[in-house]
Amino acid sequence: MKRRLYFILALFIIVITFNSCGATNSGIFAQPDMEKNTSYHDFKGFGIIDYKTFPHEAQAKLAALEAARQDAYTKAVEYVYGTYIDSSTTVKDFVMQNKEIESKLYGLIKGAQEINQGFDMNEGMAWVVIRIYKKDIENIIGKRIKYF
Structure with a gap:
């Protein structure tokens, strides 16, 4: 019985391994591929698409596009400025009582261009891709970037 269980478990692991090896980076969540030595960076x-909050399809799609746009800008700010994370943990009698993690993001992005947008109706999502050029990032941070 134990031997059979180990065999089934091994077979399951092999199937999962081969299945994941064939996965490509072309799904909706795939980030744009960056070519080497480009003068820009793309953020997706x-x-x-929330039909409960927005019962009209057009309104739901516009709200999803705006959320996607804000997500892309958030990723750009994280890339340019980094993220500040503050955490605190309370331990009493060697048992964790409370753990809080707070993340803050501040930044100004100038020169970003929206280069693509769309919908994946199978996933119920909208996506937006913005592009920021190296020269604009250098203007934002006030120094030249050696390795981009």
Whole structure:
């Protein structure tokens, strides 16, 4: 019985391994591929189409596009400025009582261009791709970027 269980478990692991090896980076969540030595960086954001909050299809799609746009800008700010994370943990008698993690993001992005947008109706999502050029990032941070 134990031997049979190990065999089934091994077979399951092999199937999962081969299945994941064939996965491509072309799904909705795939980030844009960056070519080497390009003078720009692309950021892809996502937004859920919410028909409960917005019963009209056009309104739900516009709200999802705006959420995707904000997500793309958030990713750009994280890339340019980084993210500040503050955490605190309370331990009493060697048992964790409370753990809080707070993340803050501040930044100004100038020169970003929306280069693509669309919907994946199978996933119920909208997506937006924005592009920021190296020169604009250098203007934002006030110094030249050696390795981009």
